[in-house]
Amino acid sequence: MTLQSSTQDPSLGLLPTAGDVVAVVEDDPTTRLLTKSWLEGAGYTVKEYDSERSVREEHGPAPTVACVDLGLGEQSGFDVMSYLRERDPELPTIVVTAEREVETAVAAMRAGAYDYLTKPVDRDRLLHSVRRACERRRLIDRVKNLQSELGTGPLTGNVVGASSAMVELSRQVERVIESDVAVCLLGESGTGKELVARAIHRGGPRRAGPFIALNCAAIPASLQESELFGHERGAFTGAIQNRLGCFERARGGTLLLDEVGEMSASTQAVLLRTLQERTVRRVGGNQEIPVDVRIVCATHRDLRSEVDAGRFREDLYFRLVVYPIRLPPLRERVEDIPLLVVHFLEKLRARAPHGVRGLSAEALDALARHAWPGNVRELENVIHRSVLACRHDEIALADLPPDLRSLPVAPADATPRESGEDLLGDEDEVVPLRELEQRAIRKALRLTRGSVGRAAKLLGIGRATLYRRLAELDLAPDAVGRIVA
Amino acid sequence: MSALGGGDDVPPSVPALRRPPSVPTLNRGRLDAIERDVSREFLLELVNLFVTDVAVRLERLSDAVKARQTKRASSLAHALQGSAASLGVLKLRSVAQRLEELTETDDWGASDATLARLIHEFQHVCQVLKAIGSEPPVERAAK
Structure with missing residues (x-):
């Protein structure tokens, strides 16, 4: 799961990061060696285990992700799975089953597995699943770190944010x-x-x-x-x-x-x-x-x-x-959206169990583009609606309300002139610089639907600078919503 | 590389009835992909490991079938077919799968015959896999 755009936080990028450790629990040596080789080739560190016993004898640091063969000889891969999750409740576990055992895979997913693969395991499918599981793991760790950083402040509990x-x-x-x-x-x-x-x-x-x-x-x-x-x-x-x-x-x-x-x-x-x-x-x-x-x-x-x-x-x-x-307002702290999404998913789960674990990168980008006139309350409602619409374990773009799905993505290299608005006015007209700047800012905010971060990028200035300029040009932050409406 | 098939020459003592559907001995595409993704040396190492491991598993499986141990026999047959699937050894996998089904239902007469077929198929596979070492290497895709 990628809850945050990789442009905002490199730690949530798509490539394996140093230190991503994958535990491979597989009793068949051929499959184990093959899996290990594929994962190492993709940059992961692999820890191999051939039995439930060898897993239980491990006392080193927990892996980032585990791949567990559910048909571990006469032992049950479910036991290994529950043992690993007992040690580390947030460990994403990918289970591997025989082709004919789809029911087992479904049971494993219900028991909390992150994904399942059928034998013979396809290399690309394995690497894709492990990569996503690592991303999810990093996100969970990041959220926990932020929460613990906030945990000592007065706004613990329902006031969520680390911006x-x-x-x-x-x-x-x-x-x-x-x-x-x-x-x-x-x-x-x-x-x-x-x-x-x-x-x-x-x-x-x-x-x-x-x-x-x-x-x-x-x-x-x-x-x-x-x-x-x-x-x-x-x-x-x-x-x-x-x-x-x-x-x-x-x-x-x-x-x-x-x-x-x-x-x-x-x-x-x-x-x-x-x-x-x-x-x-x-x-x-x-x-x-x-x-x-x-x-x-x-x-x-x-x-x-x-x-x-x-x-x-x-x-x-x-x-x-x-x-x-x-x-x-929420549009001034879009970086808190991932934290808020996780918070609302947990809150909804406490009220009515659901299988949604996160949000796709595309869906998150759509949330970041929205102006959020109803702020955090609106976001909570959107997440609630999306959970009801979601048929998988991750909210996809298609699960979001239609008005959020259709928000245009501002092209990274767009400039105000390219997008058709003549900022300089008529040929004989001299537009005061202050007015020019105001127009450019208004236009950038309109193009990005009020996303200050993206608008700043279009304007080629920093986010803080844009806020300062908004204040200096009498475009009070609460006017942003009107500009983009 | 050309696709390899064969392995259908079953000894006369093995009944033809209830034979698994005809499938090729190997999925060469999978073996070639492993060679391309990693290396020829790795593929050969993997093949050696597979042959050594399956030989041991087959012995245990034979003992379990002879002793009419339903659970152990079906579990070993299941594991063997998983191993064969990983390397793309299709026919061996198919026969092992059939043996798993037969042992699960305690059909020991058919199990004995299928076990013999499995051993025969393994011997054939060993020959085919051994030949890989002398074949020209697979062309690697340009990166």
């Missing part, structure tokens, strides 16, 4: 986790604002208390105050009993005010008073109830602009946005 943007996010969360400072999470829909809020709660001193999330956009303005501050019986029609609001329910813990930019003006006024006084008064009540709650708010809007437009109270803005944290 520089996510490392920076992790650092920022670490800075605020121990204090009660008001954090505002800024990010597009689907970037994981609630997950980060939960991570802040889980990692901080209030972790033993409750975590309450309220989506302000989902509550009608008339009910927002009641939801937040609670109400007394008879406060309004339908208030048949006293009800605790989110503030009281979150006492001692954390309250996430999601989509806070959608809060009504009257609720904003009450919220401001509550934050100043650190007490709540239920709707219809006259008692001030002290509350000790950490507030984290989140929004996809530019709250500063909302203040300037008079839609959000400035005094409340300063109360809520003491420490803003920006969550990067």
Whole structure:
């Protein structure tokens, strides 16, 4: 399986890398010698075993891949397979069976074999299978390394990513986790604002208390105050009993005010008073109830602009946005897609077992080309749909939703002029350099459907430079989606 | 190299009934490919290994058939046909496969006859394989 384009990470290339060790478990000396010779000829190091016993006597480092003959004399190749997998659960095992034993091969695949070959083994088929198995192994190792690198940070668990943007996010969360400072999470829909809020709660001193999330956009303005501050019986029609609001329910813990930019003006006024006084008064009540709650708010809007437009109270803005944290959209961290795919496949497997183990290189390239307006949530949905469509152990391009399949691949040597847009304008027109640059960037992003990495390649500049130029040219990152739409 | 066939001259003591379908002695394409992929020396080493190993296996198989040991005989016949398949020794493989089927069903009369046929075929194969060493080398594909 190739989950990542080899252009992005040479460690996932197609050729055997030094150190790839293939264990060949085969009792027939002729077949063993032939297999060994083919594999060594292709650059692999081979360890030979002629029996289950010889495998069990091996105490050296685990191989990268194992080829196991299922008809090991009177022993069962299945025993060898399960022993090897017991020692190394991630070991891709290629089983070899007699031509007439397809049922055995199917059983082996069900038992977790990576691939199967029938005797007489074809050299090209063997090398192809071993190469793919090694790629899969390297990917799994890479994912594990990245996960362990992240494992010590605050964003462990469901917040997945190893890109520089996510490392920076992790650092920022670490800075605020121990204090009660008001954090505002800024990010597009689907970037994981609630997950980060939960991570802040889980990692901080209030972790033993409750975590309450309220989506302000989902509550009608008339009910927002009641939801937040609670109400007394008879406060309004339908208030048949006293009800605790989110503030009281979150006492001692954390309250996430999601989509806070959608809060009504009257609720904003009450919220401001509550934050100043650190007490709540239920709707219809006259008692001030002290509350000790950490507030984290989140929004996809530019709250500063909302203040300037008079839609959000400035005094409340300063109360809520003491420490803003920006969550990067997925298109700014496409290098995290392989990690996220593995994460979602595992998550789906926990809910309903499936046989999908990965993604083909073509499918991954298609994912990398997509602009992901719905961010990680959209990716999760795509993976879910693809798993349902997939009839093999690897999601192929054809299993992806049609709109992702048809994304054009930007030619590596394409230039804006070659693709038909006259960047220089009319003959008599002089286009300012800044405008020229803006046009070129817009065009590159359009051609690559918002893939910053590919756009940077087309423009002949580095990825970081493109981000910097986007900012300098007032093409804010969130405008990228509109450019490419 | 020309394709080699033959090996159909069965001794008169072996019944012709229930004989496996006629197949060539060797898959020369496979042997040539091995020589091309690795080397002539390697092919000869592989052939030697095969001949030595199969001779031992045949002895064990004969003992198992004589002792009417169903499981052991069928397992040895199965292993022998796998080995023959690897090198492209088609006819030997075919006879071994037939013997595996017969021993599995305890058809010992037919098994004895097929074993004799297997031994005969092995002797023939040894002659054919021995001749490979004196043949001109296979042309290697340009890299």
